[in-house]
Amino acid sequence: MESYVIGIGLHSPSKALADFRLEEIVYHTARAALDDAGVTRNQLDHVTLGASDEFDGRSISSMLMAMPAGAYLTDEIRVTDSGASAFCLATARLKSEEFDLGMVASWCKPSKTIVEVFMRLRGDPFFTRPLGINMSISDALFAQAVAKTFNVSDNEVCERVVKAYERAANNPRGMKYDVPSLNDIRESTLESTPLRIGHRAPITDGAVCMVLASERWLQRHPGHQPLARIAGVGWSTDSYRLGRNRLSDLVSAQKAWGQAVGNDPAKIDLIEIEAQTGYHEAAYVRAFKLSDSIKISPSGGAFAQNPLFCTGLVGAAEAILQVAGRAGPVQLPNVRCAAAHSCHGFAQQGNVVMIFEEPGIDHG
Secondary structure, X not given: OOEEEEEEEEOOOEOOOOOOOXXXXXXXXXXXXXXXXXXXXXXXXXXXXXOOHHHHOOOOOHHHHOOOOXXXXXXXXXXXXXXXXXXHHHHHHHHXXXXXXXXXXXXXXXXXXXXXXXXXXXXXXXXXXXXXOOHHHHHHHHHHHHHHHHOOOHHHHHHHHHHHHHHHOOOOOOOOOOOOOHHHHHOOOEEEOOEEHHHEOOOOEEEEEEEEEEHHHHHHOOOOOOOEEEEEEEEEEOOOOOOHHHHHHOHHHHHHHHHHHOOOHHHOOEEEOOOOEHHHHXXXXXXXXOOOOOEXXXXXXXXXXXXXXXXXXXXXXXXXXXXXXXXXXXXXXXXXXXXXXXXXXXXXXXXXXXXXXXXXXXXX
């Protein structure tokens, strides 16, 4: 049973979405996805949420957020890893053939909290938490490891960041930051060796929702044209420990990539990589063994918008828009197959890869 994406809603990003309550942000984004799909909330038979209580600043956040996401009197389930993890679960639910039309909803409002405080609290209370491990430190350890393993220079990292900002500047769904110079990045404040503030994508608020449909539902509703076929998903979680091999081997990333892509990586025209820093992009390009023919994050990736918990799902939306020919100024020609990558946890402990194809491709 094939699965398809038939509608997308992306909330306009901001450094701080102060004009709307979180419930309103999610409602408007879900509404946009439903309208894009040409369906109503009452037609949904399930909703999958990707959300973090810590980011939302409340316990069991889904009690308040499920209804604005379209789950009133509808089957609802939530994952707390990432928005992309929610996408994988929603796809699995369609594959079970027990569901036919669902919403995936994810959001993040980091402006409501201090990210590094609660990231530190995510460390285990007996070892990593007393050491003060947080996102910046774990990402710096990751950067050190991949720089040594893959011979990644600071100059390469800075160049990748500048190019990402240049691509992001053309994305109407991004923040449209001014493009920094190489010197701006090289001379930015040192955050945690070797990471500088300029190496890191700025964090934003944002939300993304998608409507997914089964092949069976589309056969019963022939008036609905899917945006993309879900051609593959893969996910994997690495060890929690931040040892040298764990940081440099990128085992979970490679497993997720292999599960999603299978034996035919040559079919992929582009990939949206969740690269929180320039080191991340350099590492994932090597881990996935990407050829020069595969375009990297034409949207600008996290340097366009970075609602931390759901950045990977935003990247998936950008990949789908490319396949559907709806990416606007960042549209690439002749895109038939696009990949999207997401990562989460300390030093990218978990990874997700999603593959999208033109719905009209002959799979026989």
